[in-house]
Amino acid sequence: xxxxxxxxxxxxxxxxxxxxxxxxxxxxxxxxxxxxxxxxxxxxxxxxxxxxxxxxxxxxxxxxxxxxxxxxxxxxxxxxxxxxxxxxxxxxxxxxxxxxxxxxxxxxxxxxxxxxxxxxxxxxxxxxxxxxxxxxxxxxxxxxxxxxxxxxxxxxxxxxxxxxxxxxxxxxxxxxxxxxxxxxxxxxxxxxxxxxxxxxxxxx
Numbered sequence: 001x002x003x004x005x006x007x008x009x010x011x012x013x014x015x016x017x018x019x020x021x022x023x024x025x026x027x028x029x030x031x032x033x034x035x036x037x038x039x040x041x042x043x044x045x046x047x048x049x050x051x052x053x054x055x056x057x058x059x060x061x062x063x064x065x066x067x068x069x070x071x072x073x074x075x076x077x078x079x080x081x082x083x084x085x086x087x088x089x090x091x092x093x094x095x096x097x098x099x100x101x102x103x104x105x106x107x108x109x110x111x112x113x114x115x116x117x118x119x120x121x122x123x124x125x126x127x128x129x130x131x132x133x134x135x136x137x138x139x140x141x142x143x144x145x146x147x148x149x150x151x152x153x154x155x156x157x158x159x160x161x162x163x164x165x166x167x168x169x170x171x172x173x174x175x176x177x178x179x180x181x182x183x184x185x186x187x188x189x190x191x192x193x194x195x196x197x198x199x200x201x202x203x204x
Contacts, residue, residue, distance in 0.1 A: 031167070035164060035165055035166075035167055036165070038082075038108065038164050039070075039161045039164045039165050040069075040070040041070045042069075042070065042071055042082060042083045042110070042157070042160070042161070042164070043071065043073070043074075043075050043080060043081050043082055043083065044071060044074050044075065044081060044083040044084070044085050045074070045075050045076075045077075045078055045081035045083065045084050045085070045101065045105065046074045046075070046076060047084055047085060047086055047087065047098065047101065048087045048088060049086070049087060049088030049089060049090060049091075049094065049118075050087070050088025050089050050115075050117060051088060051115075051147045052087035052088045052114045052115040052117070052118070052147040052148065053087045053088055054147070055087070055114075055147045055148060055149055055150055055153065056085055056087045056114060056153060058150045059150040059153045059154060060073075060074060063150075064150045064151075064154065066154070066157070069154075069157060069158070069161065071083075071157070078101045078102075078104040078105045079104060079105070079106065081105055081109075082105060082106065082108065082109045082110065083109070083110050083111075083112065083160070084101070084102055084105065084109065084110070084111045084112070084137070085111075085112045085114050085153070086098065086111065086112070086113050086114060086118045086133045086137075086139075087114040087115060087118065087147075088114075088115060088117055088118060088147075089117035089118065089121070089122065089124050089129050089130075090117075090118060090129065090130040090133050090136065091128055091129055091130070092127075092128055092129070092130060095130050095136050098133070098136055098137065099136050099137060102136075102137045110140045110141075110160055110164070111133075111137050111138060111139045111140055111141075112139075112140065112141045112142075112143060112153075112156050112157070112160065113132075113133050113134065113139045113141070113142045113143065114143045114147075114148055114153060114156070115143065115144075115145055115146060115147050115148055116144060116145065116146045117129070117146070118132075118133045119132060119133070119134075119139075119142045119143075119144070120132050122146060140160060140163065141156045141159055141160050142156075143155070143156040
């Protein structure tokens, strides 16, 4: 026992043992490392349905650089995706297709409802349009706007990353089968707009 005590003292562990160390790559729980990896490698599925899809595509360009958050490409196959961004209105005909694609995605998976039409039907208050995609799939983040710009979508993605980091969404989905239902406020949205590049020529 004395040898073990001496070893702890040499390593600076004290009586708490390994629990006394701060988390790092060697001592972090496996669950923490898994959450870190999930947050850094979210792959969205392409599900653009209307005008919002144009803004979603703009978010993937070099101007906004979504790749800096580990989301390099949109996936055409639901087997390779873990984030569904529903961009635009969902018609009654498209609803079963959306649900089928969601069911084909591997767990854990998340959903962002992009734009007011996807979130509540928007201006399309009629029999042909689903009045909120949360009637079909569990929604984790609601991104407001008509259409929401790339900055708003990036705000939604970063909010989702934070919830993945805490593990709250995985637990909620396991216990209730529902999404987080977070509604973003535009007041706290970060300004993701890059500085404009001014090209000067020799003329004045």
